[in-house]
Amino acid sequence: MTIQVATRSALRPTPRLMTIFSSLLVALATLAAAVASFQPFADPRLLFMDVIAGAQASGYCCRGYYGVMSSLGAISWALAAGTALFAALCLWSRGEAASRWSPLAFGGALSLALCLDDMLLLHESILPGWGLPQEVVLGAYGLAGMAYAFVQRRRLLSSEGAFLLLAFLLFGGSLAIDILLHSTESMAVAAEDSLKFVGIHAWLAFHIDQAQRAVLSMHPNPPPHPVS
Secondary structure (H helix, E strand, O other): OOEOOOOHHHHOOOHHHHHHHHHHHHHHHHHHHHHHHHOOOOOHHHHHOOHHHHHHHHOOOOOOOOOHHHHHHHHHHHHHHHHHHHHHHHHHHOOOOHHHHHHHHHHHHHHHHHHHHHHHOHHHHHHHHOOOOHHHHHHHHHHHHHHHHHHOHHHHOOHHHHHHHHHHHHHHHHHHHHHHHOOOOHHHHHHHHHHHHHHHHHHHHHHHHHHHHHHHOOOOOOOOOOEO
């Protein structure tokens, strides 16, 4: 009797399933942002602001819902970082070409930096307090984002990069609202941070998809073969 060892193609999720998962993740993030923005029970900006900023804006410390959307966004940044960096480590440890793991490592490192920035208010408070202007920090993030877009340019021009493109567009929209309105009014904050929140989850969806594709297509060692 011959038992055929499962091949990689038999185990690999189809691109359609990956797209469905990514679409569901972004749809749920959009729904969550809409509910947070239009619910009638609390000032929406208090849900999107950092916990400390929310307490300062409300004049009362503290409610359990302060900063809930901000915290969820930071968790998703961390998930993107962990997923991408772990996949890059798997590829590197198996001796894969740098062209296969370095984009994931870049995306993971950038996700981690943005996660820490959101959690610790680096560009808003800590780094300016150390003498590094906020504009310089934001400019550095912008340059890093453009460099990453260049690294991923082939995917951005294909359906495989649709969620990364969506993330960049949403981040750009959030930044435009901040620059043009520069307001602490409730709906302005909700609009700005809602775009950012959905953008984070589009970013996460892209990196989960890329990590799956990369790890499941690793060259086997030894290659699969029939076992008698």
